[in-house]
Amino acid sequence: MVRFLVVLIIIGLTGCAHVPRDVVGPAAAQTPMHDVLRDHPPIANGMPVTLAIYSFLDKTGQRKPADNIANISTAVTQGGEVYLINALMALADGKFFSVVERGGLDNLIKERQIIRNAREQFEEDKVLGAMKFAGIIIEGGIIGYDANNFTGGQGAMVLGIGAKDQWRCDIVTIGLRAVSVLTGEVLLNVSTEKTILSTSMGVNVFKFYDQGTKLVEIEAGTSTNEPVNYAVRQAIEQAVLELAKQGKEKGYWDFKQAETEYYELEK
Numbered sequence: 001m002v003r004f005l006v007v008l009i010i011i012g013l014t015g016c017a018h019v020p021r022d023v024v025g026p027a028a029a030q031t032p033m034h035d036v037l038r039d040h041p042p043i044a045n046g047m048p049v050t051l052a053i054y055s056f057l058d059k060t061g062q063r064k065p066a067d068n069i070a071n072i073s074t075a076v077t078q079g080g081e082v083y084l085i086n087a088l089m090a091l092a093d094g095k096f097f098s099v100v101e102r103g104g105l106d107n108l109i110k111e112r113q114i115i116r117n118a119r120e121q122f123e124e125d126k127v128l129g130a131m132k133f134a135g136i137i138i139e140g141g142i143i144g145y146d147a148n149n150f151t152g153g154q155g156a157m158v159l160g161i162g163a164k165d166q167w168r169c170d171i172v173t174i175g176l177r178a179v180s181v182l183t184g185e186v187l188l189n190v191s192t193e194k195t196i197l198s199t200s201m202g203v204n205v206f207k208f209y210d211q212g213t214k215l216v217e218i219e220a221g222t223s224t225n226e227p228v229n230y231a232v233r234q235a236i237e238q239a240v241l242e243l244a245k246q247g248k249e250k251g252y253w254d255f256k257q258a259e260t261e262y263y264e265l266e267k
Contacts, residue, residue, distance in 0.1 A: 042095035052134035056081035144173030165201035
């Protein structure tokens with residue numbers, strides 16, 4: 001009878017294990033700060049500041065945490081410039097910064113050369129226009145990843161039946177600076193950080209029966225890990241907001257102050 005009950009419990013637990021529907025299909029990748037960027041006031045003179053981004057690298061050298069193995073996978077994304085370009089273009093719905101392509105500059109130049117050669121071959125008089133240049137270069141990268149910055153947990157067990165939960169907090173740090181192309185001077189420099197929270201909880205049953213000769217053990221649990229890329233993107237978006245705010249304070253540009261501002265990143 002006991003064996004039958006154990007089998008039923010195991011089958012029930014197995015049947016309950018399924019992939020949540022909300023993480024199966026594709027969806028547009030947006031953070032809660034997307035609306036904050038979009039609703040930011042545009043630049044006062046109506047002419048967006050032209051920026052260039054050559055790279056935005058992972059400078060941490062951090063690898064994914066793993067027990068008893070040497071993990072070669074990196075802890076943070078190697079494509080941070082994608083998130084940075086997206087955040088800069090989203091600020092004030094594209095009415096604050098104008099971003100020119102520099103990451104794929106070689107491909108862009110080659111394509112322009114193909115167009116120029118084709119026009120010369122077919123004797124077209126239309127001249128290929130000059131490429132747009134930037135007055136400011138955005139530099140920086142992911143400069144810190146502190147794992148296990150804060151850990152904890154709690155649990156209890158009575159007569160072989162108990163529950164426990166654990167949590168861990170990591171921190172990712174972003175550095176961003178604006179450099180003048182004309183003078184090489186660092187005009188603005190900001191740094192932001194975002195926590196990455198991981199939690200797990202579970203219950204277990206550990207019982208002996210039939211005069212202590214047979215054992216019943218049942219475990220169930222779940223864990224939630226905040227995506228590292230999600231945290232990196234939020235930290236970058238916050239850095240862009242801080243860059244706009246600091247530029248106004250130093251007089252490099254101006255914008256109408258919003259009635260409600262959001263410059264504090266939720267931890």
